[in-house]
Amino acid sequence: MKNILEDLNNVQRCAVEATEGPVIVIAGAGSGKTRVLTYRVAHLLNMGIDPFNILALTFTNKASREMKERILQLVGNADAKNVWMGTFHSIFARLLRYDAHRIGYPSNYSIYDTDDSKRLIKAIIKEQNLDIKIYAPNYVLKVISGAKTNLISAQDYNDNFEIQTRDKMAGKPKIGLLYTIYRNRCFKAAAMDFDDLLFNTNVLLRDFPEVLYKYQQKFKYILVDEYQDTNYVQYMIIKKLAANNENICVVGDDAQSIYAFRGANIQNILNFKNDYPDIKEFKLEQNYRSTQTIVNAANSIIINNKNQIFKQIWTQNSTGDLIQLIKANTDNEEGILVANSIFENKMNRQLQNDAFAVLYRTNAQSRSIEEALRKLNIPYRIYGGISFYKRREIKDMLAYYRLTINNKDEDALIRIINYPARGIGKTTIEKITIAANKNKKSLWEIINDISNYQLGINTGTQSRIAAFVTMIKSFSVQLENKNAFELGKLIASSSGIMKDLYEDKTPEGLSRYENIEELLNAIKDFSEKETEPLVAVENSENSIRTLNEFMQDIALLTDADTKDKDSTNKVLLMTIHSAKGLEFPYVYIVGVEENLFPSIQSLGSRADLEEERRLFYVALTRAEQKVTISYAENRYRWGDITISEPSRFIDEIDEKYIEFPQKKSIHNKTVSSVDNSSFLNKKFVSTIDKNKLKKISNLSKTYSANNQYFDTSVIDVLQTGMQVKHLRFGKGKVVSIEGKGSNKKATVFFKNVGQKQLLLKFAKLEIINQ
């Protein structure tokens, strides 16, 4: 067998071979992070570790799928698919199928997605006669979700004086009550939302020592990807699982932590060492993805952040093109200029459409880009958007499946009890809901025994309800003996959904019908082929693949997971957030303006601004060959034209990496004096006001002041024994010098921080004493 370790560089190899004990890998952008993770798992397997003893947690389903494929290729042994690899949610959803009975949940519990949760919250707010404006469902959900993420139960929430005070001050004292009701309703419906999957896992591991012991024994080796974006509950779960063996390896890059806004805690990675004193730390600093220009420009950005783990990303790749700056008058013009630029590059360099990606801060920005691309007949695809599984007709169909599997599923029941219309109206449902709340029963329990409750429902309606119950039951009894496709198809036709959509001859109706057909095709694939389940199945004695299994498989899918058949060779448009982990030869970052990027909401706090800067860093480092940055001076936002300035992030890039606009906007507003001033010629042209001129000229001074540190002469002159000063590390003494030319490295002993290896072209060393 080939020694796979030979594919790795030194640090990567060390990180892969350090299988025992706690390990942290700080992996710079493009430094081969995924490689380390996959090779590490492959290495463990080659060492003879049982795949069932390995737990690998990823950020997205897509990442786990890709990693699995690569590991299979590496070890060439189908056993590898038994590694527990997946997202936190899919892995622990699975754990809960085995053990949730201890906290009162059946193993066939439903999973509510965000829409389902919101519907339920809204219904509860209405039932409580609260003002929907004060208790906006989105807000309430966000608060509840945040609480669960921080392991605050409904009980804790209501008992916590500070929280209660905060809610009262905000004029929303009933949020705790809504949390309690919401939790109880989910429980009664045998449903968990996304947050519950993690929250309840933590409860199991916390309150049931035998469960904790079981999984500690099982997961002898734990790997966590994208550790910088983990939140508190994830942190706690990992900590508990790893407590016994401490064979834990986390991989991440603090510079790419961009999800604080939804609870990710960058301190998890910054403080990881505190939890495991005897930790081994590896830093992957060589970038294999991008040109020197891109790497250096990205470094010059991120250095402005205070809160970070020190590292020096460098590359052996060629210098490459300068970062091109495009200035536009309006957002529409920005779209045109970007599309033109893509077209030019495509022609001049003979590139395919899929060599290009356009990244933006907010989804609303895609419009002008789309229009311009369409005009030039450049095919594009928006990455993200409405997921197949979130379409109304699909959710309706899935609601039938959910109710068939879990009769208590309240959201599913409400969704379909009168769809297709069967004469069970609002008033009836209201009566049933009230009865359920009063009797502390699920809706299903009420309608299953409708004749025994005096709800004032007329006999006609009662018999229609009874017929509905009978129909669902007739589906439920076939869950075990029919495969997913047979039963799925039966439900689609018996429920009347197929007929309902078939009769709708509008274009929307037609497309809905087709979508249902597509869903059935997917189920057919699942039933027949040995499709790889998202999470390994341990005892697959079951010869048929059931509808229940299908639903578990897709419950945690997102649109990023739905394969797009004709996704090939198109320009990709997406938010920067969804670009995380991806790479493209040519990257356009658009709308790089103050108040948009960085977002206006981020300007209030240093932490938020630093997150925006990391986001910009992520955007830059997606590119392999060339980055183009654009901004517009006028932009439509919320129906108003707003005037914007170029983002501070543009100023932060060392200007020697930027190619400033030469020719102007298509509106021919070029200022004639451009040629007179070499400075203006370089900078943003057009109508620059005096203040901006002043600002820019100050900046240019800053740059030249900085440039002395970059002066190659320092690299050439530096000798062992010299006293030097580093911007962040302070004073130190050169211990040794290795390498030559631009890859020259010095080992320096600093008084304050100890010994460091520095790549001289980045380290802004100043010689203070020979």
Added chain:
DNA sequence: ACCGTATTCAGCGCG
């Protein structure tokens, strides 16, 4: 049951 109008929302979004 359905349609037209009113209202609301607009930072990023893993599962």
Added chain:
DNA sequence: TGAATACGGT
């Protein structure tokens, strides 16, 4: 501005 949904009238 524009889309997505809620509401209210027929």
